[in-house]
Amino acid sequence: MSSQIPDGFDLDLNGLCEMVVRNDLRSAKLPEDTILAELNRHGYSEDTVFAVKLALEEAMTNAVKHGNKCDPTKRITVRYHIAPQRVIIMVRDEGCGFHPDTVPDPTAAENIERPNGRGIMLIHSYMTKVYYSPSGNEVWMLKLRDEPRN
Numbered sequence: 001m002s003s004q005i006p007d008g009f010d011l012d013l014n015g016l017c018e019m020v021v022r023n024d025l026r027s028a029k030l031p032e033d034t035i036l037a038e039l040n041r042h043g044y045s046e047d048t049v050f051a052v053k054l055a056l057e058e059a060m061t062n063a064v065k066h067g068n069k070c071d072p073t074k075r076i077t078v079r080y081h082i083a084p085q086r087v088i089i090m091v092r093d094e095g096c097g098f099h100p101d102t103v104p105d106p107t108a109a110e111n112i113e114r115p116n117g118r119g120i121m122l123i124h125s126y127m128t129k130v131y132y133s134p135s136g137n138e139v140w141m142l143k144l145r146d147e148p149r150n
Contacts, residue, residue, distance in 0.1 A: 088140070097135045
């Protein structure tokens with residue numbers, strides 16, 4: 001299934017770099033290393049690099065564990081674009097997808113002890129804009145350069 005850039009991300013698909021990696025946490029580090037090196041090359045602040053690192057780690061971990069169910073025969077596709085003022089990253093797994101609105105709020109008292117939902121919450125906290133595809137197996141993340149925190 002091919003990606004479609006969500007509204008508000010203002011990018012042509014031809015402007016994206018792509019990496020496809022095996023479905024394991026070690027392989028998931030390759031896109032992270034590549035993207036973080038590019039952020040540093042563009043002179044992004046430590047805070048922005050940290051935010052992107054955390055969000056990407058969470059998206060990749062979710063793809064490996066929840067999307068692809070740790071199946072070593074599956075792959076993860078990462079597409080990204082790094083410009084002077086913004087970073088766009090897409091992570092897609094080969095799983096059946098999910099609906100983000102069905103994930104319990106990890107900050108609710110009844111869910112504090114449960115491990116589910118924290119990664120999604122962190123992604124939303126650190127990125128400027130987050131979009132999940134209708135199929136639920138693709139997440140798009142946008143981070144603006146040195147965006148002030150709320």
